[in-house]
Amino acid sequence: MTRxxxxxxFVPVLTFAGYVFLFAPLVILVAYSFNSGRSTVVxxxxxxxxxxxxFSDRGLQASIxxxxxxxxxxxLLSTVIGxxxxxxxxxxxxxxxxxxxxxxxxxxxxxxxxxxxGLLVATVWSGVTLGYSTLVAGHTLVSAPxxxxxxxxxxxxxxxxxxxxxxxxxxxxxxxxxxVTLPLLAPAILSAVLLSLVISFDNFVMSTFVSGVGTTPxxxxxxxxxxxxxxxxxxxxxxxxxxxxxxxxxxxxGRYLKTVR
Amino acid sequence: xxxRAYSLTTLAMLAPSLIMAVLLLAIPxxxxxxxxxxxxxAYGAVxxxxxxxxxxxxFxxxxxxxxxxxxxxxxxxxAISVLxxxxxxxxxxxxxxxxxxxxxxxxxxxxxxxxMIRMSSWMVLLGRNGTLNGLLTGVGIVDEPIRMIGTxxxxxxxxxYAFLPTTVLPIYASxxxxxxxxxxxxxxxxxxxxxxxxxVTFPLSLPGVMAAxxxxxxxxxxxxxxxxxLGGGKSIILGNLIVQLFLEFRNIPLGAxxxxxxxxxxxxxxxxxxxxxxxxxxxxx
Numbered sequence: 001m002t003r004x005x006x007x008x009x010f011v012p013v014l015t016f017a018g019y020v021f022l023f024a025p026l027v028i029l030v031a032y033s034f035n036s037g038r039s040t041v042v043x044x045x046x047x048x049x050x051x052x053x054x055f056s057d058r059g060l061q062a063s064i065x066x067x068x069x070x071x072x073x074x075x076l077l078s079t080v081i082g083x084x085x086x087x088x089x090x091x092x093x094x095x096x097x098x099x100x101x102x103x104x105x106x107x108x109x110x111x112x113x114x115x116x117x118g119l120l121v122a123t124v125w126s127g128v129t130l131g132y133s134t135l136v137a138g139h140t141l142v143s144a145p146x147x148x149x150x151x152x153x154x155x156x157x158x159x160x161x162x163x164x165x166x167x168x169x170x171x172x173x174x175x176x177x178x179x180v181t182l183p184l185l186a187p188a189i190l191s192a193v194l195l196s197l198v199i200s201f202d203n204f205v206m207s208t209f210v211s212g213v214g215t216t217p218x219x220x221x222x223x224x225x226x227x228x229x230x231x232x233x234x235x236x237x238x239x240x241x242x243x244x245x246x247x248x249x250x251x252x253x254g255r256y257l258k259t260v261r
Numbered sequence: 262x263x264x265r266a267y268s269l270t271t272l273a274m275l276a277p278s279l280i281m282a283v284l285l286l287a288i289p290x291x292x293x294x295x296x297x298x299x300x301x302x303a304y305g306a307v308x309x310x311x312x313x314x315x316x317x318x319x320f321x322x323x324x325x326x327x328x329x330x331x332x333x334x335x336x337x338x339x340a341i342s343v344l345x346x347x348x349x350x351x352x353x354x355x356x357x358x359x360x361x362x363x364x365x366x367x368x369x370x371x372x373x374x375x376x377m378i379r380m381s382s383w384m385v386l387l388g389r390n391g392t393l394n395g396l397l398t399g400v401g402i403v404d405e406p407i408r409m410i411g412t413x414x415x416x417x418x419x420x421x422y423a424f425l426p427t428t429v430l431p432i433y434a435s436x437x438x439x440x441x442x443x444x445x446x447x448x449x450x451x452x453x454x455x456x457x458x459x460x461v462t463f464p465l466s467l468p469g470v471m472a473a474x475x476x477x478x479x480x481x482x483x484x485x486x487x488x489x490x491l492g493g494g495k496s497i498i499l500g501n502l503i504v505q506l507f508l509e510f511r512n513i514p515l516g517a518x519x520x521x522x523x524x525x526x527x528x529x530x531x532x533x534x535x536x537x538x539x540x541x542x543x544x545x546x
Contacts, residue, residue, distance in 0.1 A: 021425070111524070
């Protein structure tokens, strides 16, 4: 194996530097969220004050609620859309299948800001009020390609003989779907749900254009806070969000490890 | 199942995504294109019709620097991300051994952490009273804190931070699918490690590199929060321009025209990517 090295130290050193680059900011953010002072340089003692401030901030509470509502609905919608489209592409015959797949993946490769502008303009044109409905629509559009790709990959890996075996044993198509296909796809569908939740919670560009008065999602709220100045309160909030994300990753990876075993 | 029932079920499965594609993608993009040719009345309302005024205004000298800025920033971010992302992906595939899964899982953490939180962590690091300045003055390398927020390098750091994991993942996937026996064969045939890398490993990883370029370049063109937060909002790029035109100036036709230009630019990149990809795959077959 050692013979494959293009050089002996170049690659490991760069990799190490890359990981330091990726994690140093997060580590410092987490560390200073427990600092009692306002400073992000001088350590003045351990305190949970900033966390208390996060939990008593009305604006943050409101935006977390908005994000939670929008994320749940859009994750549900994008998972339904992505899963049914993926199953159709993998298991069904229909015309223009490639075109259909391309159109579904398009929101992933087109600039999000242009999709957002499109939704804003269409909203104004149709007279719909900006708010929950437009946020849900935007977030669903952004996350559906991901759920489609995840479930399509999993469905393509399923052995078609399982369906045939179930049919030979007398199962009708509904029973095959409910008792064979769906359970086998469950881990992928769960990953799709989690990924959509995270994408929606994290969405900034689309949300800038389609959120309305009184429906400010969390990233927009944080952006507004950051523009007026950095406080350790954001560090505390960030630490909570990092914790939730790590938990979500463990859930997804844990599922995958289980299916491998 | 009858043919008719089969078709109906298929249609039912396709319906949700078709409705989404038409309602949230096709119609909105059509309206954007239509509005980019529309005019504006004295109160800022859109007057439908056909004029090239918005495009004429856009291609005046005022907006040229914004296009060049965006292009420069997107190109620089893409180049730096790929140059650092490639060795990392290479290390995970060929050198990390049993730690490969761990390194890959670690990569997902900054990838999944809320974008705004990632940016605020850099504001903590780079601020005038930030960690880096504290470190530099503490050690005595500099006497005065250096101004980092508000500079072009700070914006580049933010871009790299936002897009590095996005580049590592596709390059990792393409490196990981290379048949290792091909590299062994190159070595057996007397190729030096560097030669084996350039003539076997690297060409085979090109689809991943191209995907990485696509997934950084297109969003990098539309970024607007990073230049505001880390660049002090001075370097105006296409993303900022679109936000300003739509949300501050309420100039929908001009904003739509900028969006159409951006759509065309990224479509060119995507088509170029697909052409190149099919050529690479044809060469391999």
